[in-house]
Amino acid sequence: MRTLLCLLLTLCVGAVQAQQILLSGTVVNDKNKPIENVNVYLEDSFEGALTDAKGYFSFIVTDTVVSGVLKLMHAQYGNLDVEINTKENYNEHFVLSSQDEVMGEILIIANSKNKRERAESIGLNAMDVVSTAGSPGNIMGVLSTMPGAQTNGEDGRLLIRGGRAEESGIFVNGVRVFQPYTSSVGNVPVRSKFNPFLFKGISFSAGGYSAEFGDALSGVLQLDTSDEIDPSRRDYSISTVGGSFAQTHQWGKNSLSYSLNYLNLGAYTAVVKQRYNTKKPFSTASGEMMYKREIKDGGYKLYTAVDFSTIKYEQEIQPSNRVDTLGFKSSNVYMNSVFFKKLTPYMRLDIGTGLGYMDYTGDSNDLSLKKISWDVNQKVKFSYQWNGQFLSFVGVDVQASKLDLTRSEGSRAEAFGTDTNRWALFFENNWKITSDLSLRAGLRTSKYSEISDWTVEPRAMLTYQVTPKHQMSFSYGVFNQAVNLEQSLAVKQEDWMQANHYILNYTYEFRKRLLRAEMFYKDYSKLLLTPLGKPSEYAQLGEGYAKGFDLFWKDNITFKNFSYWVTYTYIDSQRKEMYWNEWIQPSYVVKHNFSVVTKYWIDQWKSQVSMTYNYSSPRHFYDMNTTNKTTYESSPIHNVSMSWAYLFSGQKIVYLSVDNLLGRNPVYAYQFNQRGGQPDVTNASAKRFIYVGFMWTISADKKKNQLENL
Amino acid sequence: MRKLLILLFGVFSVVSFGQSKYEAGMQKAMQQWQSGQSKEAVAMLDRIAMSDKENWIPVYYKVLISITGGFSNPQADAVEDIVMANRVLIDQWLETGGSEWYVLKGMNETLELITDPMNKGMVQTPIINKAYDKAIELDPTNPRAVYSVASFQINSAKFMKVDMDYYCKMLEKSIELFDKQESDVPFYPSWGKDWALKTQEMCKVK
Numbered sequence: 001m002r003t004l005l006c007l008l009l010t011l012c013v014g015a016v017q018a019q020q021i022l023l024s025g026t027v028v029n030d031k032n033k034p035i036e037n038v039n040v041y042l043e044d045s046f047e048g049a050l051t052d053a054k055g056y057f058s059f060i061v062t063d064t065v066v067s068g069v070l071k072l073m074h075a076q077y078g079n080l081d082v083e084i085n086t087k088e089n090y091n092e093h094f095v096l097s098s099q100d101e102v103m104g105e106i107l108i109i110a111n112s113k114n115k116r117e118r119a120e121s122i123g124l125n126a127m128d129v130v131s132t133a134g135s136p137g138n139i140m141g142v143l144s145t146m147p148g149a150q151t152n153g154e155d156g157r158l159l160i161r162g163g164r165a166e167e168s169g170i171f172v173n174g175v176r177v178f179q180p181y182t183s184s185v186g187n188v189p190v191r192s193k194f195n196p197f198l199f200k201g202i203s204f205s206a207g208g209y210s211a212e213f214g215d216a217l218s219g220v221l222q223l224d225t226s227d228e229i230d231p232s233r234r235d236y237s238i239s240t241v242g243g244s245f246a247q248t249h250q251w252g253k254n255s256l257s258y259s260l261n262y263l264n265l266g267a268y269t270a271v272v273k274q275r276y277n278t279k280k281p282f283s284t285a286s287g288e289m290m291y292k293r294e295i296k297d298g299g300y301k302l303y304t305a306v307d308f309s310t311i312k313y314e315q316e317i318q319p320s321n322r323v324d325t326l327g328f329k330s331s332n333v334y335m336n337s338v339f340f341k342k343l344t345p346y347m348r349l350d351i352g353t354g355l356g357y358m359d360y361t362g363d364s365n366d367l368s369l370k371k372i373s374w375d376v377n378q379k380v381k382f383s384y385q386w387n388g389q390f391l392s393f394v395g396v397d398v399q400a401s402k403l404d405l406t407r408s409e410g411s412r413a414e415a416f417g418t419d420t421n422r423w424a425l426f427f428e429n430n431w432k433i434t435s436d437l438s439l440r441a442g443l444r445t446s447k448y449s450e451i452s453d454w455t456v457e458p459r460a461m462l463t464y465q466v467t468p469k470h471q472m473s474f475s476y477g478v479f480n481q482a483v484n485l486e487q488s489l490a491v492k493q494e495d496w497m498q499a500n501h502y503i504l505n506y507t508y509e510f511r512k513r514l515l516r517a518e519m520f521y522k523d524y525s526k527l528l529l530t531p532l533g534k535p536s537e538y539a540q541l542g543e544g545y546a547k548g549f550d551l552f553w554k555d556n557i558t559f560k561n562f563s564y565w566v567t568y569t570y571i572d573s574q575r576k577e578m579y580w581n582e583w584i585q586p587s588y589v590v591k592h593n594f595s596v597v598t599k600y601w602i603d604q605w606k607s608q609v610s611m612t613y614n615y616s617s618p619r620h621f622y623d624m625n626t627t628n629k630t631t632y633e634s635s636p637i638h639n640v641s642m643s644w645a646y647l648f649s650g651q652k653i654v655y656l657s658v659d660n661l662l663g664r665n666p667v668y669a670y671q672f673n674q675r676g677g678q679p680d681v682t683n684a685s686a687k688r689f690i691y692v693g694f695m696w697t698i699s700a701d702k703k704k705n706q707l708e709n710l
Numbered sequence: 711m712r713k714l715l716i717l718l719f720g721v722f723s724v725v726s727f728g729q730s731k732y733e734a735g736m737q738k739a740m741q742q743w744q745s746g747q748s749k750e751a752v753a754m755l756d757r758i759a760m761s762d763k764e765n766w767i768p769v770y771y772k773v774l775i776s777i778t779g780g781f782s783n784p785q786a787d788a789v790e791d792i793v794m795a796n797r798v799l800i801d802q803w804l805e806t807g808g809s810e811w812y813v814l815k816g817m818n819e820t821l822e823l824i825t826d827p828m829n830k831g832m833v834q835t836p837i838i839n840k841a842y843d844k845a846i847e848l849d850p851t852n853p854r855a856v857y858s859v860a861s862f863q864i865n866s867a868k869f870m871k872v873d874m875d876y877y878c879k880m881l882e883k884s885i886e887l888f889d890k891q892e893s894d895v896p897f898y899p900s901w902g903k904d905w906a907l908k909t910q911e912m913c914k915v916k
Contacts, residue, residue, distance in 0.1 A: 039753045046735040046757045050749060073756060127829045231836055511787055556826060557785055563828060601828050606870055608828065647870035 021066050023084075024058035025092040027051050029077065035096060039073040042066070042084075072096065121205040121222070122146055122516070122552070129196035131599055133610040134641035136657045136691055139192040139202065140181075143221070145595040145612065147518065147550035147567050148206030152588060152619075153637065153668040154682045156189030157181060160206050161520060162546030162573030162589050163218025166484055170221045171213060173301065173338045176399065178356035178375040182284070183309050183330035185362045187669070187682045193305065193332075195259070195288065200226035206550075207520060208475030208503040211426040211442030211459045212381070212395065217481045217499045217524070227299050227340075229255035229292045239655075239693030241268050242284075253294040261286045274686045280312035280327065298341030305334045312363075317680045320673060328362040350381040350395075370406040373485065375399065389432040397424040403485040416489045421449040422482070428459075436465040448482045450493050455480040471507045476500075483528065491528065491538045499524045516552040521545070527577045544575030544586075561601040569593040579624050587669070592617040607646045614639045621670040623679060632679060635666035651697045659689040732758060736897050739771065748775050766807045767897050770814065773799055774899075777817050784824040793822045809852045810899050812845035816858055831869065838862060853887035854902045860884060861909045878913035881906055 027038045034055025041048020042061065048071075049059040065087050072080040077096035084090065128142055135141020140158055144151040150159045157165035170180040172194075181190035196202070201224045209220045232255075235246040246259035266281030286307035293300045312327030335355040342348050354377040361370045381395035402419040428442030444457040461475035480496035482488070501522050508515040527542030554565040571591055574583040585591070594615040601608050618633040643657035665687055670679040735758045743751035752772050759768040773796050780789045796818045804811050816838045823834035842862065845855035860880040863872050888903040 037749075039756055041753075041757050043761065045731065046738070046754060046761075048753070048757065050753050071757075071760070073760065125829070125833070127832055131829070231840055233836070512785065556829075561828070563826075599828065603868055649871040 019062070019064065019087075021061045021063065021086065022058060022089040023061060023066065023070070024056070024090070025094060026055045027057070027072060027094045027096060028055050030095060030097045035074060035077060037074065038077070038096070039071075041071055041073075043069040043071050043081075066090070121203040121209075124202040124204070126196040126199060126202075129202070131608060131610055131643075131645070132597055132612060133643035133657060134612040134614070134639070134659060135191070136643060136655070136693075137196060139194060139196055139223075142597075143204060145565070145567055145597050145614065146204055146206075147516065147552040147569055148219070148520075149204065150569070150590050150593055150616070151189075152590075153666070153684060154187040154189060155588075156184075156191060158221065159588060160219035161522065161548070161569075162571045162586070164586075164588060167216060167218035167481060168221065169213060169216030169219075170223070172223045172303070172336050172354075173225060173352055174212065174222070174350065174381070175336055175338070175352040175354035175379055176215075176375075176377045177334065177336075177354070178373070178377075178401075179332055179334065179358050182307075183328055183332075183360055183362075185311070185328040185364065186315065186324065186326040188282075188311070188685070193307070193334075194223065198225055198288070198290065198303070199223045206503075206518070207501040207522065208459070208461060208477050210440070211428045211444040211457065212393070212397075214397065214424050214426070214444050214446055214457065214479070215399075215422070215481050217479050217497060218522075225290070225301055225303065225338075227292075227301070229253065229294055230257055230290075231255075234698040235259075235695065236698075237693060237695040240691060241265055255290075255292050257288075257290045259288045261288075272686060272688075272690070275683065276313045276315040276685055278313050279325075280310060282309070282311040284309040295341065298339070300340075301336075301338045303334075303336040305332070307332050317671075319678050320680050322680070324365060326362075326364050328360065330358065330360040332359075333357040346385045348383045350379075350383070352379040352381075353377070366409050368406075368408045370408075371486070372404045374402040376401075391430040392428065394427045395425070397426065398422070401485055403489070405486065405489060418485060418489055420482075420485065420488070423447045438463045446480065448496070450488060451482065451496060453495065455496055469508060469510050471505075471509075473505045473507075475503045475505070487528070490536065493540070495526050495540050497524070497526050497528070497540070512555075512557045514552070514554045517549065519549045521547040524575065527575065529577060529581060530579050531581075542575065542577040544573065544577060546571055546573035546589075548572050561603070562598070564596065564598040566597075567593075567595045580622070584622060585620050587619055587621045590616040590619055605646070607644055610643045610645075612639075612641045614641075619669070621672075621679070623672050623676075632670045634669055637666050637668075638662065638664060653695045655691070655693045655695065657689075657691040659691075660684070660687060663687045732762065733896055736768065736771075739768075740897075743771075743775055748779050751775055766803045766811070767895070769799055769803060770807065770810065770899065771897075773814050773818070774901075777814070777821050780821045781824070784821065789821065789825050793818055793825075796821075809845045809849035809855055812841050812848065813852070813854045813858050816841035816845065816862070820862060827869065835866075851887055851890070853884045853891055853906075854899065856880060856887055857884035857902050857906045857909075861905070864909055864912055867912075874913065878910070881910055881913065885910070 027035045027040070029035055034051070034053065036051055036053050036055065038051040038057065039048065040051065040057045047059060047061055049057045051057040067085040070082045070084045072082070072094060074096060080094065080096055082092070082094070124142060129139055130137055132142040132145065140151055140156060143149045143158055148161045151157065152159065155165065158168045159165055160168050170177045180193060182193055184190045203222045203224070205222070206219045213220045229250060230248045232250045233248050237244045242261065242263035244259055244261040246257065248255060248257040262285050264281055264283040266278070266283070269278050269281055284307055286305065289304045291302045308331045310329045314323055314325050316323050333356070337353045339351045340348065354375070356373070356375040358371065358373045361368065377397070377399045379395060379397045381393055383391065383393040385391050399422045400419070404415070404417045406413055406415045424444055424446035426442065426444040428440065430438065430440050432438045440461045442459045444459065446455045457478040457480060459477035461473055463471065463473040465471050477500070479499045479501065482496060483491055483493050499522055502520065504519045506517045522545065524544040526540040527544060528538045528540060529542035531537055531539055548569065548571040550567065550569040552565065552567050556563040571589060573585060573589045575586050576583055577586065592615070596613045599608060599610045614637065616637040618636050621632040621634065623630045623632070640661045641657070641659045642661050643655065646654045648654060665683060667681045667683060669682040671682060672679045735754060739751045739754040739758070742754060752775055755768040755772040759765070759772065762768070776792050776796060780786070780792050800811060800815045800818060804815065819834055819838045819841060823830050823838065842855060842859045845852060846859065849855065860877045863877040864874065864881070866872055867874060885903065885906050888906060891900060893900070
């Protein structure tokens with residue numbers, strides 16, 4: 001106590017003798033704008049202050065003299081040391097220059113979403129996929145609720161802004177996926193083959209995409225696996241249509257995951273009546289393997305997937321009462337290997353390899369189609385961070401494909417085969433011109449073995465950050481695509497099909513609510529067109545356009561435990577393509593597409609309930625066999641789906657999902673008969689699809705033993 | 711959970727006179743934090759960290775202050791940036807700081823989780839568990855590590871079924887450890903007992 005008293009006394013005496021010196025000043029940047037939150041202090045005593053919004057700071061030092069170093073510290077502007085020696089009040093004006101000149105180290109984790117990339121694509125994660133009602137676990141299901149994207153009921157593939165399904169490119173870790181969908185025959189809609197949990201990020205671009213990608217006229221979907229190695233765990237799941245087992249094993253800097261899945265619709269279709277007559281139920285046996293290794297400043301990831309699927313069924317087609325016997329058998333192998341490493345702090349190397357094999361036999365009545373295809377894609381990319389403003393990358397993309405096709409009808413068989421190569425070089429710069437303005441400009445040039453000309457594709461995007469919340473961007477690009485291998489058997493292709501994209505984007509983000517509006521215009525040229533009266537020939541005289549806008553609103557915060565998004569896409573598209581040497585709206589295009597996705601967490605029930613509503617306006621189908629060119633309209637589609645996930649415990653989940661809750665029965669499409677007359681209609685195979693599943697995860701860390709060891 | 715975390719810690723037990731410059735600075739920072747001037751406290755800790763680059767304690771408190779600040783308002787715009795910035799610091803100090811820094815890592819990842827529990831729960835939970843498990847493995851007597859595991863599980867009861875009896879026992883164990891903790895290092899982390907006692911109320915309810 002006595003010490004305390006002494007000390008207090010000494011302090012007071014000191015205070016009387018010392019004088020109060022006011023240190024103050026303002027801090028601005030080189031554009032004379034005030035800098036907030038600069039940490040200004042005396043090195044010796046830590047006494048100091050932070051600058052306010054006007055860049056002003058002041059603090060009082062009680063001493064006879066202030067001498068030493070005055071330090072100014074700021075995260076973006078760096079540090080400044082100033083010698084100070086004063087007995088009187090001190091006021092000074094400081095200028096801190098931006099540290100952008102300093103070399104920024106290249107990001108080893110590619111595709112980390114920063115605010116600048118918002119305009120370019122929409123990011124999704126695995127939870128977005130599995131918790132969206134409508135298409136459990138199918139990546140295409142959630143994508144169909146995104147602006148500019150569409151899937152059709154009888155097809156299931158991803159269509160981007162009035163483009164055909166073949167015009168959408170799908171990439172895993174930057175490497176092309178050759179068979180992204182499950183196999184199909186007739187009007188069985190396909191699903192995405194990939195387990196969404198494999199991917200850390202799913203990024204969808206509806207056009208105007210980077211020069212790194214090519215051979216996709218309409219848009220790209222990028223799926224990226226996470227770079228980090230996975231912790232050990234084991235998962236079991238069982239559902240009304242099958243079961244799966246997965247295990248992850250981690251040792252040192254490696255992790256190996258594998259999963260085995262078996263799916264069989266036999267039991268389900270026996271209970272729930274379908275519109276077709278099952279001969280051999282749809283079944284898929286598949287396996288996936290993922291190996292990851294961390295190396296110094298980089299990593300290696302190898303993904304392999306194998307699947308075998310089969311189905312055989314009979315379907316009566318209305319109104320012609322024709323009975324079709326359909327079936328397929330298909331085996332697929334896909335491998336994707338990625339190596340990445342930081343060679344220097346500013347240079348990154350990415351090497352990606354994709355390998356695909358497919359053996360497919362599809363039977364439609366007497367006609368049998370056998371396809372065997374091989375595809376290899378090799379990509380090498382160097383990225384270099386010149387300084388804080390400039391990042392460049394350059395790369396080579398090579399793809400080789402081979403297809404053997406046998407078409408047999410009864411005892412007659414015809415065999416076709418082809419193999420092709422394509423090469424591409426790409427180069428792109430990302431330039432941060434000022435702190436609010438950035439430009440991505442790139443060039444891609446490709447050569448295809450079947451076409452003599454090289455393509456030259458400039459791509460650019462200019463982004464302007466109006467305020468931290470508002471952003472605008474404009475992108476432009478030229479995109480080329482060759483016809484797919486199967487078509488190329490029938491077509492001698494002379495030139496690339498081509499599209500120009502013009503996209504204007506506005507993004508407004510505040511407090512975790514996102515509004516995104518986009519206007520687009522695309523023109524297509526050199527599309528395939530069948531000359532009149534020569535149904536087996538093609539000429540590249542087709543053309544087309546697609547224009548429109550889309551709106552996307554996402555809000556996770558306004559309502560407690562409730563998140564939702566709303567999407568509307570308007571497309572006005574017409575093409576002169578295939579059999580139609582006149583401007584028509586292609587039959588795959590939906591003019592108005594509207595979706596509402598909601599997810600609600602209910603505390604008391606420990607459940608997440610999700611509901612999705614989707615509206616598509618009628619599509620147009622044209623009968624080419626009659627002279628009067630009748631147009632048929634498919635039904636407008638109103639689909640409400642619901643899912644319910646109940647968390648038994650952290651590791652056990654019960655899942656229930658119902659697709660098409662209202663039990664509506666829309667006409668998806670029409671098929672025209674060569675004899676003429678009323679076209680046949682295509683509907684869903686059943687009114688509703690109900691899925692019940694149970695998932696159980698066992699982590700490696702054994703909780704139960706912990707307490708005893710403490 | 712939020713309310714709990716707003717509670718202040720008993721870190722002000724070290725009061726000594728004839729302090730070094732370091733101690734005076736740290737003490738000032740703690741006082742500023744306690745009186746709600748988090749921004750000023752962080753500025754002070756930044757200054758101390760600048761002058762003593764080998765010492766993890768000022769950075770530890772800087773991260774702790776930003777995490778607890780985030781817990782009190784997880785929906786704020788800046789929270790995701792805070793989590794990112796903390797990750798960089800945590801990765802730098804994880805090796806040298808040991809158990810206490812793994813606790814911070816778990817807390818920082820918990821902050822990321824509570825910005826959007828519905829969507830981030832599944833990804834974050836194993837990361838958080840792993841960090842806390844490592845903290846216990848490195849120092850089984852670290853009361854904050856034991857408390858954090860128990861608290862994370864007990865607070866998860868809102869979302870799923872949890873073995874409350876087991877984790878409540880663990881919480882009791884952490885309180886015993888809090889009473890035993892001692893350190894010669896000035897300003898060595900000692901917070902947490904108040905939180906543990908507060909969390910214990912949830913055990914009584916169930």
